[in-house]
Amino acid sequence: MYSAPYENDPVYQMAVKQLREAASILGLSEDVVEALSHPEKLVQVKITIRRDNGKIATFIGWRSQHNSALGPYKGGIRYTPNATAGETVALSMWMTWKNALAGLPYGGGKGAVRVNPKELSQRELEELSRKYFAAIAKEVGPDIDVPAPDVYTNPQIMAWYYDEYSKIVGYSAWGVVTAKPVELGGLQARVISTGYGVALTAREAARKALGGIEGKTVAVHGFGNVGMYAAKYLAKWGAIVVAISDSKGYIYDPKGLNIDEVIKVKEQTDSVVNYRGGDVKVSNNHMELLELPVDILVPAAIENVITQDNVSRVKAKIIAEGANGPTTPEADKILHNKGVIVIPDILANAGGVTMSWIEWAHNRMGCYLTDDEAIARLDEIMTRNFHKVFDEWQKKYSTYPMRMAAYAIAVDRVVKAMKLRGWI
Ligand code: GLU
Numbered sequence: 001m002y003s004a005p006y007e008n009d010p011v012y013q014m015a016v017k018q019l020r021e022a023a024s025i026l027g028l029s030e031d032v033v034e035a036l037s038h039p040e041k042l043v044q045v046k047i048t049i050r051r052d053n054g055k056i057a058t059f060i061g062w063r064s065q066h067n068s069a070l071g072p073y074k075g076g077i078r079y080t081p082n083a084t085a086g087e088t089v090a091l092s093m094w095m096t097w098k099n100a101l102a103g104l105p106y107g108g109g110k111g112a113v114r115v116n117p118k119e120l121s122q123r124e125l126e127e128l129s130r131k132y133f134a135a136i137a138k139e140v141g142p143d144i145d146v147p148a149p150d151v152y153t154n155p156q157i158m159a160w161y162y163d164e165y166s167k168i169v170g171y172s173a174w175g176v177v178t179a180k181p182v183e184l185g186g187l188q189a190r191v192i193s194t195g196y197g198v199a200l201t202a203r204e205a206a207r208k209a210l211g212g213i214e215g216k217t218v219a220v221h222g223f224g225n226v227g228m229y230a231a232k233y234l235a236k237w238g239a240i241v242v243a244i245s246d247s248k249g250y251i252y253d254p255k256g257l258n259i260d261e262v263i264k265v266k267e268q269t270d271s272v273v274n275y276r277g278g279d280v281k282v283s284n285n286h287m288e289l290l291e292l293p294v295d296i297l298v299p300a301a302i303e304n305v306i307t308q309d310n311v312s313r314v315k316a317k318i319i320a321e322g323a324n325g326p327t328t329p330e331a332d333k334i335l336h337n338k339g340v341i342v343i344p345d346i347l348a349n350a351g352g353v354t355m356s357w358i359e360w361a362h363n364r365m366g367c368y369l370t371d372d373e374a375i376a377r378l379d380e381i382m383t384r385n386f387h388k389v390f391d392e393w394q395k396k397y398s399t400y401p402m403r404m405a406a407y408a409i410a411v412d413r414v415v416k417a418m419k420l421r422g423w424i
Pocket of ligand 1: 074075076077098146147148149150151178324349350352353354356
């Protein structure tokens with residue numbers, strides 16, 4: 001059996017474990033599981049840049065193209081200090097399932113550069129971004145692989161990628177990346193779309209299990225783009241957001257936080273812990289937020305935060321996974337046995353890539369949508385997908401966590417496409 005260097009990575013192992021569980025539910029054979037366990041292509045690149053102090057700095061980056069049975073690879077690129085090849089492969093596999101589940105005409109891909117972007121100047125960040133994209137330019141393209149932002153990347157970085165690629169191919173290749181700035185064919189609504197989708201799935205789950213979202217208490221772990229807009233829309237739809245964290249700690253007010261104020265404090269001081277008002281309590285241990293007595297928990301930061309170690313203290317009745325991979329498979333089972341609904345990442349956070357598809361499709365037709373039209377489309381697609389997964393779960397897979405229903409639908413679609421194409 002083939003053994004790849006990324007196989008010891010714990011995030012990769014978690015992704016394969018989830019795949020194996022779905023495969024056993026679907027009755028897939030071992031050879032098919034093996035075929036799905038590895039990316040079609042994994043590229044590693046070296047990027048050297050000139051620092052502002054005159055020294056050369058070297059960075060390693062990857063692009064993992066997991067599966068293209070349903071269409072061009074699609075998925076973000078992250079800039080994080082702990083990025084690894086294994087994590088990138090795992091994330092690309094999750095994109096395959098996420099895109100299939102959302103019914104998008106895409107396979108799954110993901111990229112990463114191992115860097116702490118907070119330590120780079122804007123000029124250094126631009127040089128790194130342009131050189132990374134130039135290094136993977138042969139692997140990407142509007143019909144090949146379409147990147148987008150992920151952790152610590154943003155529309156400005158997409159603009160540099162787009163420009164770099166367009167220079168290489170000699171035309172304005174709008175469709176090569178999504179979540180571009182509005183001036184370059186992006187949609188304003190892309191910025192809110194992942195958080196909006198997370199809030200939407202929590203809203204629908206609350207309607208099913210808690211009699212509605214109004215008045216339900218919410219804790220949001222992580223206040224980047226995803227957590228911020230999830231909090232904003234949940235509050236807008238009548239939930240009470242009582243706790244919010246970032247890497248410096250968390251704030252908690254059982255009577256509810258003023259989200260617009262928290263956003264302002266985050267933007268002005270770089271951390272939510274500087275928020276004051278009401279009866280707010282401040283703590284420097286963000287992990288404690290996961291254990292607060294709330295109805296809905298939104299983990300929107302990083303992988304592996306709800307584990308065997310803390311799951312017994314988690315009190316929420318609904319968990320909407322804004323981050324990719326926040327719950328380990330062991331914790332997922334325990335939560336299921338306690339009757340907690342965990343809306344899996346590949347369903348809950350698909351709003352971003354769904355909006356990416358709306359952008360990409362319009363770029364290729366050379367026309368625009370208004371924001372309201374784009375959000376209405378997103379709402380319709382995600383509401384439909386949520387109910388499809390929820391209903392299948394109740395009907396066919398209710399002895400498993402909801403994640404397995406989502407996986408079963410997604411893996412089945414990919415396997416069918418592979419069979420039709422004659423790959424397996
Ligand atoms: N990085 C986002 C995700 O994990 C979005 C990907 C995209 O828009 O292609 O889903």
